Amino acid sequence: MNIREITGVYFSPTENTKAVIQWIMGQLPIRQEMLDLTDPGQRPDYYFLENEAVTVGVPVYGGRVPATAAERLKKLHGRQTAAVLVVTYGNRAYEDALLELKLIMERQGFRPIAAAAIPAQHNIVPGIGKGRPDKGDRRKIRQFIRRVGTRFWEMTSNYRIGKLKVPGHRPLKKYHVLPLKIKVSSSCNGCKECIRKCPVQAISRTDPKVTDTKRCIVCMRCVKACPKNARKIPVMAMLMVKHKLKKVCAERKEPEFFIL
Numbered sequence: 291m292n293i294r295e296i297t298g299v300y301f302s303p304t305e306n307t308k309a310v311i312q313w314i315m316g317q318l319p320i321r322q323e324m325l326d327l328t329d330p331g332q333r334p335d336y337y338f339l340e341n342e343a344v345t346v347g348v349p350v351y352g353g354r355v356p357a358t359a360a361e362r363l364k365k366l367h368g369r370q371t372a373a374v375l376v377v378t379y380g381n382r383a384y385e386d387a388l389l390e391l392k393l394i395m396e397r398q399g400f401r402p403i404a405a406a407a408i409p410a411q412h413n414i415v416p417g418i419g420k421g422r423p424d425k426g427d428r429r430k431i432r433q434f435i436r437r438v439g440t441r442f443w444e445m446t447s448n449y450r451i452g453k454l455k456v457p458g459h460r461p462l463k464k465y466h467v468l469p470l471k472i473k474v475s476s477s478c479n480g481c482k483e484c485i486r487k488c489p490v491q492a493i494s495r496t497d498p499k500v501t502d503t504k505r506c507i508v509c510m511r512c513v514k515a516c517p518k519n520a521r522k523i524p525v526m527a528m529l530m531v532k533h534k535l536k537k538v539c540a541e542r543k544e545p546e547f548f549i550l
């Protein structure tokens with residue numbers, strides 16, 4: 291049994307993960323579909339068969355899978371469907387995120403066969419990880435994809451493979467939303483692009499200057515989407531984040547790959 295079709299699935303507020311998933315998918319010579327879990331709104335459940343595969347990507351938030359992504363991944367249902375797992379992170383650390391993604395996908399009926407943790411630009415402090423994944427990263431990712439491709443072709447319905455091992459700790463580290471508030475300046479012209487783009491509908495439908503901080507996941511999508519650059523993390527808070535990240539992100543992190 292060969293893999294008939296592969297679906298690229300991603301939750302990607304500022305599109306680093308989307309770009310990585312699209313790039314990976316572009317290297318796989320298999321019929322394919324894309325499924326974006328970022329936008330808000332109702333979704334059906336998606337069912338995948340044994341002779342299909344998914345490549346699923348999420349960003350790392352505080353060393354975990356963003357809670358919104360974890361929730362939306364519950365819409366996917368596999369039948370021992372092969373899964374390639376990808377996390378992108380801002381050159382700090384991915385901690386328990388890859389393990390969490392693996393546990394989620396296994397619970398949803400998938401069979402993780404490979405995983406990758408890819409450094410990308412930090413979407414809160416864009417000076418960190420700028421230009422990643424770069425040429426060197428891409429070369430390594432290409433090698434990984436080649437190995438994954440071989441795995442796909444080798445897979446048969448009675449092909450017995452063990453369990454994929456990825457780094458991470460159990461219990462998973464505690465999940466917390468960053469205590470940051472997005473500030474809206476007077477440059478806001480009310481175009482409502484942020485409202486349309488917010489993955490969790492945290493911005494008031496009538497007044498884009500009002501954000502429900504209990505809903506907001508500080509994913510930076512509205513900041514990136516604003517054509518007037520009116521949405522920002524306040525200067526003092528930003529200085530503190532930069533200071534905190536400076537040391538832990540100073541050293542270049544390399545992509546890591548895990549394959550059965």
Ligand SMILES: Cc1cc2nc3c(=O)[nH]c(=O)nc-3n(C[C@H](O)[C@H](O)[C@H](O)COP(=O)(O)O)c2cc1C
Nearest residue numbers: 302303304305306307349350352353380382383413
């Ligand atoms: C709320 C939040 C928490 C983050 N936590 C981490 C982290 O723990 N480690 C890290 O290296 N990067 C962290 N980042 C950076 C993102 O993981 C990174 O920029 C990612 O590529 C963004 O993906 P996206 O563009 O698909 O949204 C965090 C970003 C946000 C918005």
